[in-house]
Amino acid sequence: MESIVRNDLHPAFSMRGITKMFGTVLANDSVDFEVLPGEIHALLGENGSGKSTLMNVLSGIYRPDDGQIEVYGELKEFRSPGDAIDSGIGMIHQHYKLAEAMTATENIVAGMKKPPKNSGKKDDVLRTDILRYASRSPAKTQQKIIEFSSRFGIEFDPSIPAGQLSVSQKQSVEIIKVLLRGASILILDEPTAVLTPQEAKKLFSVLRKMAAQGCAIVFISHKLNEIMALCDRVTVLRKGQSIETCTVSEIDAYDLVEKMVGRKINLSINKPDPDPERRVCLDVKGLTYSDSKSVPKLDNLSFTTYYGEILGVAGLAGGGQKELCESIAGIIRPQQGDILVDNERIAGLSPRDITQKGVAMCFIPEDRLGMGLVASMGIEENILLKEYALTKGPLIRMKDATTKAEQIINELEIKTPGLKHPVRMLSGGNIQKVILGREIHLNPKLMIAAYAVRGLDIHSSYTIYNLLNEQKQKNVSVLYIGEDLDVLIDLCDRIMVLCQGKNMGIVDASSTTKEEIGQMMSGTTLEELKRGVSYV
Amino acid sequence: MIGDFFSSIGSLLSIVFSASFIASGVAFSVVMLLGTVGELITERAGHLNLGVEGMMLLGASMGYYTAVRSSNLFLALLFACIGAGFGALLYAILTVTLRVNQNVAGLALSIFGAGLANALGSKVANTTTPDNIAKVFTWKPLSLTSPSGPFLSYINKAFLSHDIYVYLAVLLAIATTVFLFKTRAGLELRLTGENTAAADASGIKVTRIKYLYIILGGMLCGIGGLYLPLVQQGSWTNNMTAGQGWLVVALVIFVRWHPVKAIAGAYVFGSLTILGFSVQLNEKLSSIPIFNQYIMSMFPYLLTIIVLIAFSSRKKAWPGPKEIGRPYFREER
Numbered sequence: 001m002e003s004i005v006r007n008d009l010h011p012a013f014s015m016r017g018i019t020k021m022f023g024t025v026l027a028n029d030s031v032d033f034e035v036l037p038g039e040i041h042a043l044l045g046e047n048g049s050g051k052s053t054l055m056n057v058l059s060g061i062y063r064p065d066d067g068q069i070e071v072y073g074e075l076k077e078f079r080s081p082g083d084a085i086d087s088g089i090g091m092i093h094q095h096y097k098l099a100e101a102m103t104a105t106e107n108i109v110a111g112m113k114k115p116p117k118n119s120g121k122k123d124d125v126l127r128t129d130i131l132r133y134a135s136r137s138p139a140k141t142q143q144k145i146i147e148f149s150s151r152f153g154i155e156f157d158p159s160i161p162a163g164q165l166s167v168s169q170k171q172s173v174e175i176i177k178v179l180l181r182g183a184s185i186l187i188l189d190e191p192t193a194v195l196t197p198q199e200a201k202k203l204f205s206v207l208r209k210m211a212a213q214g215c216a217i218v219f220i221s222h223k224l225n226e227i228m229a230l231c232d233r234v235t236v237l238r239k240g241q242s243i244e245t246c247t248v249s250e251i252d253a254y255d256l257v258e259k260m261v262g263r264k265i266n267l268s269i270n271k272p273d274p275d276p277e278r279r280v281c282l283d284v285k286g287l288t289y290s291d292s293k294s295v296p297k298l299d300n301l302s303f304t305t306y307y308g309e310i311l312g313v314a315g316l317a318g319g320g321q322k323e324l325c326e327s328i329a330g331i332i333r334p335q336q337g338d339i340l341v342d343n344e345r346i347a348g349l350s351p352r353d354i355t356q357k358g359v360a361m362c363f364i365p366e367d368r369l370g371m372g373l374v375a376s377m378g379i380e381e382n383i384l385l386k387e388y389a390l391t392k393g394p395l396i397r398m399k400d401a402t403t404k405a406e407q408i409i410n411e412l413e414i415k416t417p418g419l420k421h422p423v424r425m426l427s428g429g430n431i432q433k434v435i436l437g438r439e440i441h442l443n444p445k446l447m448i449a450a451y452a453v454r455g456l457d458i459h460s461s462y463t464i465y466n467l468l469n470e471q472k473q474k475n476v477s478v479l480y481i482g483e484d485l486d487v488l489i490d491l492c493d494r495i496m497v498l499c500q501g502k503n504m505g506i507v508d509a510s511s512t513t514k515e516e517i518g519q520m521m522s523g524t525t526l527e528e529l530k531r532g533v534s535y536v
Numbered sequence: 537m538i539g540d541f542f543s544s545i546g547s548l549l550s551i552v553f554s555a556s557f558i559a560s561g562v563a564f565s566v567v568m569l570l571g572t573v574g575e576l577i578t579e580r581a582g583h584l585n586l587g588v589e590g591m592m593l594l595g596a597s598m599g600y601y602t603a604v605r606s607s608n609l610f611l612a613l614l615f616a617c618i619g620a621g622f623g624a625l626l627y628a629i630l631t632v633t634l635r636v637n638q639n640v641a642g643l644a645l646s647i648f649g650a651g652l653a654n655a656l657g658s659k660v661a662n663t664t665t666p667d668n669i670a671k672v673f674t675w676k677p678l679s680l681t682s683p684s685g686p687f688l689s690y691i692n693k694a695f696l697s698h699d700i701y702v703y704l705a706v707l708l709a710i711a712t713t714v715f716l717f718k719t720r721a722g723l724e725l726r727l728t729g730e731n732t733a734a735a736d737a738s739g740i741k742v743t744r745i746k747y748l749y750i751i752l753g754g755m756l757c758g759i760g761g762l763y764l765p766l767v768q769q770g771s772w773t774n775n776m777t778a779g780q781g782w783l784v785v786a787l788v789i790f791v792r793w794h795p796v797k798a799i800a801g802a803y804v805f806g807s808l809t810i811l812g813f814s815v816q817l818n819e820k821l822s823s824i825p826i827f828n829q830y831i832m833s834m835f836p837y838l839l840t841i842i843v844l845i846a847f848s849s850r851k852k853a854w855p856g857p858k859e860i861g862r863p864y865f866r867e868e869r
Contacts, residue, residue, distance in 0.1 A: 107727070
């Protein structure tokens with residue numbers, strides 16, 4: 001296999017003094033960042049520390065206000081992503097950039113440029129072939145793409161629409177897309193966020209292969225254990241500034257957190273014991289739901305939750321978590337099955353009636369503002385949204401909401417310039433605290449927290465974990481739907497694993513492993529695991 | 537009663553399948569076919585341009601004015617492109633660069649274009665198409681001189697006795713299909729309309745692509761519009777497109793953004809539009825209330841709604857280019 005290294009004397013790229021402002025917000029403040037050919041380099045930082053901004057500058061999406069970029073020792077100025085691609089830079093975005101209605105092949109080929117003639121490189125011959133066949137013979141193009149992918153141990157079917165691929169296959173398409181454009185510098189923005197542990201392992205072996213061939217790889221992640229396992233060096237960003245670059249083998253995770261946050265923080269979740277009485281709160285029986293396009297989302301799902309415990313729900317994105325929440329909250333009507341709270345049927349009631357039965361939900365969608373809050377309203381008015389229905393008469397009572405808003409702001413340490421300040425102007429962590437605070441104040445019996453820490457940095461996440469644990473101690477039954485398996489294991493008492501809307505089994509958090517949950521997430525039931533059967 | 541019903545169906549069919557009716561349907565569909573291909577490539581780039589009516593009129597007036605003043609067909613076509621292309625350029629600046637709402641920009645263009653076109657067109661209102669140009673369109677390139685047998689003469693009259701404009705329009709629709717689905721440039725256009733951010737990240741110059749196809753699309757609308765004063769009527773009348781630009785917007789959806797299907801789609805819409813007139817001339821049919829020409833003129837829209845409903849209820853149907861109506865800003869956070 002030929003080497004992709006262009007010049008070993010220079011770093012693959014070096015960014016110096018990169019500054020980028022968004023309005024009045026300084027996202028990157030004179031950042032320096034350098035990666036060598038053949039190394040896997042982690043970029044670590046809290047939310048809003050400027051990691052994605054920096055990498056978007058490198059891939060030509062943002063234009064920096066100040067600073068220089070050198071690629072293999074040559075000074076570059078990128079006016080568009082196309083310019084960055086021409087310099088050998090490829091970025092795999094956190095939210096994949098694929099046209100879902102078009103095939104993987106079409107997504108890969110569109111925008112590819114003809115390589116120079118007779119360059120003598122083996123890959124260029126392949127690229128020319130792919131482009132030549134692209135408009136004439138899809139079958140031949142697909143075969144060439146499969147051939148190219150297999151070199152890196154990547155597998156997917158290039159003939160089906162991108163929208164029908166699994167998340168990890170979509171990621172593979174993105175990787176092949178940038179590699180076929182000749183990328184020797186690869187940026188991956190939180191690539192493992194939506195993968196099972198098994199898929200993540202596979203990705204790591206692909207990345208190691210590419211690094212061995214001389215690629216420079218930037219790996220953006222929140223997950224310290226992944227960085228420790230995969231990367232050679234790590235650069236820490238804090239509040240838009242580059243703090244330090246260190247060799248991974250010379251430091252430990254606690255040092256990294258300290259550098260990232262700026263002070264020492266305690267990284268253990270203080271888990272109180274669950275209520276030993278095990279009184280049933282929520283009882284879900286045989287829930288089955290297919291969406292308007294007849295795609296099954298929930299498949300004969302049954303489980304119970306107890307007062308004073310946190311039941312975790314693990315599963316791949318789109319495994320039915322959203323539909324489960326919406327069924328319990330009364331937003332959608334499952335075709336079959338029953339939902340009981342305290343032995344009382346709530347299936348079929350309106351969302352408002354369900355709230356009055358003591359069910360509270362905090363669902364954080366991917367865009368974080370889509371559900372639960374009105375972005376342009378202040379905290380006060382957002383609290384009124386749930387409150388007004390409980391007061392008598394046609395008039396609203398602002399005073400109660402104001403008192404409550406002040407209380408929530410104090411208790412949860414929400415940082416806001418004022419009660420009427422539009423919530424969309426708050427930071428992600430503060431927005432999520434507003435939703436959670438409002439739901440907690442309804443004194444629910446059952447609290448559903450779905451993706452409550454989505455996109456939050458370590459510090460804010462721990463605040464939310466503590467809030468949930470407080471609810472558990474108040475004997476509330478908590479249903480926690482999460483993405484990070486380490487957190488699920490640390491926070492929850494029991495964990496239910498969903499796969500395509502089916503209950504794969506409920507494991508005890510104190511005795512399970514990430515690998516076990518991972519296998520269940522990809523379709524092996526707990527019983528099968530116990531019998532030693534595995535499809536992974 | 538039932539006998540009456542069958543006999544009126546019979547007369548309707550005899551109209552619809554008569555060679556002369558088909559021939560006028562084909563001729564009438566040219567304007568809409570060219571407009572549909574134009575609007576279709578605009579929408580494939582992710583932009584819904586509601587200004588088709590305005591661009592058709594701009595092309596028609598600029599082209600016809602030039603034809604009358606210069607008696608030169610190529611100059612006339614060129615200025616039809618310039619006129620309609622100018623309207624499309626305004627729309628592109630508003631929606632691509634300034635990221636204005638596409639519907640508002642398109643509606644504005646529709647009204648603005650009609651006003652400007654009527655102002656220019658009235659200057660040549662009392663003239664007719666110059667003879668040398670009119671002569672070009674009396675040439676029927678495919679017409680058989682002595683068709684043998686009733687079948688051939690039927691085909692000849694219905695499909696082969698048209699002017700060059702008609703056949704070029706059909707060829708253009710076929711060529712656009714090949715371009716869209718068999719070339720790399722077509723693939724880049726489709727990707728831009730499906731996911732602009734993905735296209736941008738793939739190294740495609742999306743702004744350039746959007747401008748290019750919005751303007752090209754506008755030009756095709758203009759060339760379509762020019763057919764009306766230059767060939768079909770041979771003179772200028774204000775607002776002479778009479779809603780065909782709006783039918784085009786519906787047609788693009790009706791043919792599901794597919795240029796080859798636009799050939800048949802434009803014929804269906806074109807013949808439905810003239811069916812009202814033909815029915816009026818038939819004694820038996822004109823007494824039936826539903827065959828009122830005003831009621832019949834809404835049939836194309838009714839058909840579009842039916843197609844929309846049929847596809848919206850179909851499970852995995854492609855709902856059209858995804859980026860339509862969504863402004864793209866690369867640095868959006």
